[in-house]
Amino acid sequence: MDPSDLPHELQDLERRLAARGRPEPSAGLRPRVLAAVRRELAARPAPTQWGWGGFWQYAGAAAAGLLLVLNLLMSMGNRSDFPASRAANGADVQQASALICELVPFITPEEAAREALLLRAGSHLEMVPQPRLGVTGLRALRQIEEGPPWVTQ
Amino acid sequence: MPATPDDLFEGLAAGREEAFAALYDAYGARLFAAACGMLGSREEAEDAVQDVFVGLVRARERLRHIENLKAYLFASLRYAAIHRMRRAKALQFDTAEVAMPAADAGPDAEISRRLDRALRRLPREQREVIALHIDGGLTFAEIAECLGVGLNTAASRYRYAMEKLREAMKEPDRGPV
Numbered sequence: 639m640d641p642s643d644l645p646h647e648l649q650d651l652e653r654r655l656a657a658r659g660r661p662e663p664s665a666g667l668r669p670r671v672l673a674a675v676r677r678e679l680a681a682r683p684a685p686t687q688w689g690w691g692g693f694w695q696y697a698g699a700a701a702a703g704l705l706l707v708l709n710l711l712m713s714m715g716n717r718s719d720f721p722a723s724r725a726a727n728g729a730d731v732q733q734a735s736a737l738i739c740e741l742v743p744f745i746t747p748e749e750a751a752r753e754a755l756l757l758r759a760g761s762h763l764e765m766v767p768q769p770r771l772g773v774t775g776l777r778a779l780r781q782i783e784e785g786p787p788w789v790t791q
Numbered sequence: 792m793p794a795t796p797d798d799l800f801e802g803l804a805a806g807r808e809e810a811f812a813a814l815y816d817a818y819g820a821r822l823f824a825a826a827c828g829m830l831g832s833r834e835e836a837e838d839a840v841q842d843v844f845v846g847l848v849r850a851r852e853r854l855r856h857i858e859n860l861k862a863y864l865f866a867s868l869r870y871a872a873i874h875r876m877r878r879a880k881a882l883q884f885d886t887a888e889v890a891m892p893a894a895d896a897g898p899d900a901e902i903s904r905r906l907d908r909a910l911r912r913l914p915r916e917q918r919e920v921i922a923l924h925i926d927g928g929l930t931f932a933e934i935a936e937c938l939g940v941g942l943n944t945a946a947s948r949y950r951y952a953m954e955k956l957r958e959a960m961k962e963p964d965r966g967p968v
Contacts (some may be wrong), residue, residue: 671844679848
C-alpha cells in the first residue's frame, strides 16, 4: 500500500506518529543481549563438521542399523517371532483352546490358545522320576552316605 | 557489520558472537521500539528483544534458508511479545514508562502523549501493525511476511488501525491507560 492511498487526515496522523520519535533501548541492553547469546552458544555448541569422529559416528550408526535389519530378516526367516494366533492352528490345540474357553469363561481366546500350546508342549516332555522319600527314606539315605553306625561295646 | 548478507548468515549459523553483535547493532533499536509499541513496557520490551536473540541462537542452523532476515526478526519479536502478553495477562501499559524522546514538553508533547494513550486502546492486531510500520520501519510487504498474511490484508489492517486511532483521538482524553 502506498502511503498516498491514505486519506489526508490519516496521512497527517501518520506523520505525527512518526514525529513522536522512538523509545531508545537502555545502554545496558546490548551487553545483556550479547551475554545471553554467549550463554546460549555455550549451552548449545554448533554441531561438529564431518571429520574422522563424525565418520566413525556415521559408520557406527549405519552398522547398527544394518545389524538390526539382518536380525529382523533372520527372525522372519526362522519364524522366531512366533505369533501365537498363527501357531495355534493344529486341530488338537484348537480343540484344547475351545475347551479351556469353555471351562474358564473369563479368559481371552488368545490366552486360551497360548495355554493350549503350553499344554501340548508339556505333553511332549519326557517323564522324569521325582522320588518322594519321606522321613524314613531320608534317614535310610543318610545312613547309606555315612556308613554303618559305630558299635561301642 | 559483515561485508555481505551471506557473510552475516554464515556467521550466525556458525555461532560467531560478532555476527549477533552486528545484527543487534543493525536492528536492536528498531526491534526495541516496535516491542515497546506492542507491549507498552520498557522492561518487557527489553526481555522480548533478548528472547529474539536467544531464539536466533537456537535456530541458527536454519537461518541459511531464510530469505528475509528482517521480516524473520520482527516475526520472532511478535511471537515473543505475544508470549509475554499471554504470560502476563494483567500486563498494564505504562505510557509514562515508555517515554518518547519528543514527548517532553509543549503542545507536540501533549499530542504525542494522547497518541500513545490512544494506541494502547487499540486491539493487539492493530497495535502491532502500527508498531511494525512506524516504530519498526517495515514496509507493508515485510509486515505481510512477518504476520503471514497477504499484502492487501496487511495494508488494510494498517488502514483500519489508523482510522481507529483517529477516532480514538477525537474522543475526550481519559488520562493514562
